[in-house]
Amino acid sequence: MRSMTVDPAKCTRCGICVKVCPAGIVKFGESGLPEMDVRASANCIECGHCALFCPENANFLSFLKNEEMRAASVLKMPSAEEAINFIKTRRSIRSFKITPISPEVFDQIFDTVKFAPTASNRQPVRWIVSADPEKTKEITNLILCWMREEIFKDPTSRISLIGASMIAKAKAGEDALLRGAPHVAVAVVSKDHMWPEDASIALTYLELAAHAHGVGACWGGFLTAAIRNFEGLRECLGISSAEHVCGAQMLGYPQLSPKRQFPTRKPLNISWIK
Numbered sequence: 001m002r003s004m005t006v007d008p009a010k011c012t013r014c015g016i017c018v019k020v021c022p023a024g025i026v027k028f029g030e031s032g033l034p035e036m037d038v039r040a041s042a043n044c045i046e047c048g049h050c051a052l053f054c055p056e057n058a059n060f061l062s063f064l065k066n067e068e069m070r071a072a073s074v075l076k077m078p079s080a081e082e083a084i085n086f087i088k089t090r091r092s093i094r095s096f097k098i099t100p101i102s103p104e105v106f107d108q109i110f111d112t113v114k115f116a117p118t119a120s121n122r123q124p125v126r127w128i129v130s131a132d133p134e135k136t137k138e139i140t141n142l143i144l145c146w147m148r149e150e151i152f153k154d155p156t157s158r159i160s161l162i163g164a165s166m167i168a169k170a171k172a173g174e175d176a177l178l179r180g181a182p183h184v185a186v187a188v189v190s191k192d193h194m195w196p197e198d199a200s201i202a203l204t205y206l207e208l209a210a211h212a213h214g215v216g217a218c219w220g221g222f223l224t225a226a227i228r229n230f231e232g233l234r235e236c237l238g239i240s241s242a243e244h245v246c247g248a249q250m251l252g253y254p255q256l257s258p259k260r261q262f263p264t265r266k267p268l269n270i271s272w273i274k
């Protein structure tokens with residue numbers, strides 16, 4: 001059972017923990033100290049905000065690991081300009097070195113991905129990652145199998161026309177599908193989960209965390225479509241029919257990187273309503 005312990009010597013009864021609890025289950029008790037309503041504790045989403053926002057560090061939660069907590073004030077932060085440059089310099093990478101990503105770097109990247117927001121803090125995303133570049137090649141071959149099947153079904157469909165070109169390139173030794181990336185990462189959620197966008201957000205964190213480690217990423221549209229539509233590939237990846245494939249990315253160290261930034265973008269389509 002989840003519980004919140006308040007240190008009476010530290011708590012100033014400022015009420016911030018009550019205010020920031022998204023579930024509304026932290027309230028002042030008869031003692032005058034904030035408490036987590038025991039009967040409502042099942043509604044706690046474990047966001048940790050009652051402890052994170054406490055100015056006196058007076059709240060302790062049974063599910064927060066104190067050894068992982070850091071004072072926000074000591075964290076090194078980029079300036080706004082640096083942070084924005086970091087986000088804006090992420091580009092899709094389509095040529096990769098054969099060097100695989102080490103398990104340590106993968107761990108650091110995925111440790112950041114854990115911090116992506118998810119509806120009700122459910123953290124529902126399951127990842128399937130090809131750790132071995134040979135497995136990634138097997139995945140490329142299965143996408144090609146799917147494309148061959150599509151050509152057989154209807155040679156005039158859009159995917160068949162694209163597939164014919166991909167197959168021709170593969171025969172010529174070019175991987176136009178996964179771009180020779182050593183790894184792919186696929187994000188799935190249970191079909192019962194109401195918010196599949198959780199995985200898209202997590203994939204965006206993945207791309208940015210990869211960028212921070214000098215690792216390139218590119219969303220794999222054909223990879224996603226193939227997994228959604230080709231049982232053989234789902235089987236290879238161990239994805240059940242009860243899971244929704246939200247998206248996938250290729251990952252690896254860039255062979256080429258942009259020498260100039262930033263590409264021109266369309267003006268945003270924003271309606272400022274009053």
Ligand SMILES: Cc1cc2nc3c(=O)[nH]c(=O)nc-3n(C[C@H](O)[C@H](O)[C@H](O)COP(=O)(O)O)c2cc1C
Pocket residue numbers: 090091092093094218219220221222223
């Ligand atoms: C859902 C999605 C699917 C994509 N699929 C592919 C793909 O199959 N192959 C590819 O080379 N790029 C793919 N991309 C990358 C886009 O082409 C790229 O994001 C866009 O051209 C902008 O370039 P940038 O990411 O370098 O800013 C995809 C991007 C998204 C968001």
